[in-house]
Amino acid sequence: MSVWTELVGQEPVVETLQAALADPAHLTHAWLFTGPPGSGRSNAARAFAAALQCENGGCGECHSCTTARSGSHPDIAVIRTDGLTIGIDTAREYVRKAALRPALGRWQVLIVEDADRLTDQAANALLKAIEEPASHTVWMLCAPAVEDVMITVRSRCRPVxxxxxxxxxxxxxxxSRDGIEPExxxxxxxxxxxxxxxxxxLARDxxxxxxxxxxxxxPLGIRSLGDCLAAAQAINEEATARAAAIADVADERETSDLRASWGVEERGRRPAGYAGEASRLERDQKRRRTRLARDGIDGVLLDLLAFCRDVVAVQCASGAPLVNAxxxxxxxxxxxxxxxESTLRRIDAIVECREALDANAAAQLALERMMIGFLP
Incomplete structure (x- = not known):
């Protein structure tokens, strides 16, 4: 199974990347992968990174391909964040790595999974490395849309x-991959x-x-203002609890690693500088919790949006296939x-809620306002 197998429905993208592998004239040193959530932006970047290191263009079986797939290839670095942003310190760390020669592979590949989360300072730190890359370095940025990346950075990348x-x-x-029953x-x-x-x-869980x-x-359970408030609270609490379940494990591991690296004991003295690092870590962990909870809420909103879309399809386009069959x-x-008209009003309420959450509105209030839009 080649590295391209899991890029389902992306045949034009695969052709573009394979052409770049086959002809050095098509291979640039900075790429920008964009597409809607779930389309496989980071998977495409990882597949391309593996193919660059593979002598057979991404066979999927050699040592380079298998280590790239497992995330252990020494010359493929993935820059990701669990928080809201990627800061300048992280960017500078990988800029320094980009200047190194490959340890085993043919290229030093750096993949920025959430390039839209780069702060302006971090993007500027990457700019010169992308503008004037080392001859052995390839940058791959991933973002939902081209407009989500600073213009000076995206103008120096080849879009995919x-x-x-x-x-x-x-x-x-x-x-084929997971053995799920066809239906x-x-x-x-x-x-x-x-x-x-x-x-x-969904298929496995x-x-x-x-x-x-x-x-x-x-939607069918909303009958009164009390129903609106209860539904909003349930959505918010569920998202917060699921975010905490993930974040608690990561928080404990990171705090333990920080204490170990500074030699801090449970009741011992704190070395100079430790308090600042601990405070920074705490801020990052708080931002991660917020992001995870907001992502969970957004998943709920997308489900509700799909439900309302199906209702409109039944009302106005009889015979159209349903998302939620x-x-x-x-x-x-x-x-x-x-x-x-009332279905469209509900859709507008969901869209407004998503926009409010993007603008950092209080989740509970934004959800309550949306649910009021679902009243008969």
Whole structure:
């Protein structure tokens, strides 16, 4: 299985990257992978990185390909963040690495998974390394859209646009790679709305499917202001709890590592400078919790948006395929109870909530306002 196998529905992208491998004239030293969430931006960058190191263009079987897939290749560095931003210190660390010669491979490859989260200072720190890269260095930036990256950085990168993978392609991958039953694979692929990772999660996790069904039941359960407040609180608390479950483990590991690196004992003296590092780590951990909770809420909003989309489809485009075919009876009930105008009002409420959360509004208040828009 080659490194390109999992880039489902991205045939034009694969052709572009393979052409760059085949002809040095097409190989630039800075690439910008963009596309909607779940389209496989970072997967495409990782596959390309592996193919650059592979003498056979990404065979998937050699030592370079297998170590690249496992994340242990010494000449492929992935820059990611669990927080809201990638800061200048992190950027400078990888700029220094970019100047080193490859240890084993043919290229020094640096992948920035969330280039849209680079602070202005961090982006400026990367700029010169991208503008005048070492001859053996390739930068790969990933972001939802070209506009999400500082103009001076993106203007020096070759763009690669990924599309939303088709449902059938995602379902086929789930069947062939994960051994999922075809019917379940297709339902999960449709419900994921083109997000490969989410489709896999839905197909493999019965609890995830139950949570989704509970979310899709919310619109028909809104009858009063009390229902609105209760639904908003439930969404916020669920997202916060799930974020905490992930963050608690990471926080404990990072705090322990920091204490060990500074030689700090439980009740011993703190070396000079430790308090500042501990405070910085605490701020980063808090930002990570916020991001994880907001991501969880956004997943709920996307599910609700897909439900309302299906209602509009039933009301105005009879016969159109449904995203949430497994709850078709609820969709049809809502289509009878709501008017097309009121369905669009609910869609507007969801979109406004997402925009408010992007602007850092209080999650609970933004969700309550949205739910009020769901009242009959």
């Amino acid at each position: 646009l990924l599309r939303t993978p088709p449902t059938d392609a995602i379902a086929g991958l789930l069947v 379940l694979a297709h339902a999960a692929a449709a419900a994921s709305q083109g997000h490969i990772g989410r489709a896999r999660g 019965p609890e995830a499917r139950e949570r989704r069904r509970a979310i899709l039941a919310i 497994d709850v078709a009876s609820d969709v049809e009930t809502a289509a009878r109870m709501w008017t097309p």
